[in-house]
Amino acid sequence: MTYTVINEAANTPGGQKFTNLGIPYTKEILPKIHMYVWNNILQQTNPADRKPIDTVEIFIKDVDGPYEALTDVNKINVSAVALNKYHGDLKWEFTSLMFHEMTHVFQWTCVNAIKCNYNLIEGIADYTILKANYYPSFFAKPETGNKYDQGYDVTARFLEYCDTLNPSFPAKLNKMMRYAYADSYFKNLTGKPVQQLWKEYKAKYGQPI
Numbered sequence: 001m002t003y004t005v006i007n008e009a010a011n012t013p014g015g016q017k018f019t020n021l022g023i024p025y026t027k028e029i030l031p032k033i034h035m036y037v038w039n040n041i042l043q044q045t046n047p048a049d050r051k052p053i054d055t056v057e058i059f060i061k062d063v064d065g066p067y068e069a070l071t072d073v074n075k076i077n078v079s080a081v082a083l084n085k086y087h088g089d090l091k092w093e094f095t096s097l098m099f100h101e102m103t104h105v106f107q108w109t110c111v112n113a114i115k116c117n118y119n120l121i122e123g124i125a126d127y128t129i130l131k132a133n134y135y136p137s138f139f140a141k142p143e144t145g146n147k148y149d150q151g152y153d154v155t156a157r158f159l160e161y162c163d164t165l166n167p168s169f170p171a172k173l174n175k176m177m178r179y180a181y182a183d184s185y186f187k188n189l190t191g192k193p194v195q196q197l198w199k200e201y202k203a204k205y206g207q208p209i
């Protein structure tokens with residue numbers, strides 16, 4: 001596996017912040033995060049289960065989008081403007097971001113399917129930062145949210161609950177999402193329809209549906 005890190009925004013405030021954080025630091029954490037995602041989250045010990053990717057490229061770009069980063073297959077494009085807006089510990093924030101984006105690089109997103117469940121995909125990526133203990137203080141608490149695939153932290157917490165019903169649930173779900181997605185996957189893995197799971201999840205914490 002090769003990791004490439006290119007700062008295309010070195011002359012911007014956010015790009016300068018990244019220069020200070022360091023390409024060496026980034027190259028140091030990427031293999032560790034990569035192994036964490038493979039072994040602990042997706043649990044793809046069999047190479048046949050993995051995406052055929054041998055290079056991960058990080059680009060720091062002078063763009064201000066709605067997102068901190070956008071991952072396209074094996075390319076993680078990070079917004080230098082977003083980096084400049086971080087007011088906490090940049091090293092921590094950037095590392096957390098890499099846990100999320102590296103999950104996108106290696107998780108399955110319904111190859112060749114017309115549609116997938118992208119909120120669920122975001123939930124799996126946030127499940128990684130939850131389990132890696134790189135989640136922010138404003139991360140959703142277990143009882144919050146309106147639906148199972150609301151996305152991001154809300155869905156990550158629901159996946160954490162599903163993992164108590166069927167260990168390695170997110171890994172198993174990811175494997176099933178290789179070519180397609182269907183709500184029935186939840187029933188296949190737990191014996192219960194996803195809407196019932198969501199109701200029981202909310203009831204567990206005494207929340208009205």
Ligand SMILES: [Zn+2]
Pocket residue numbers: 100104122125
């Ligand atoms: Zn994402």
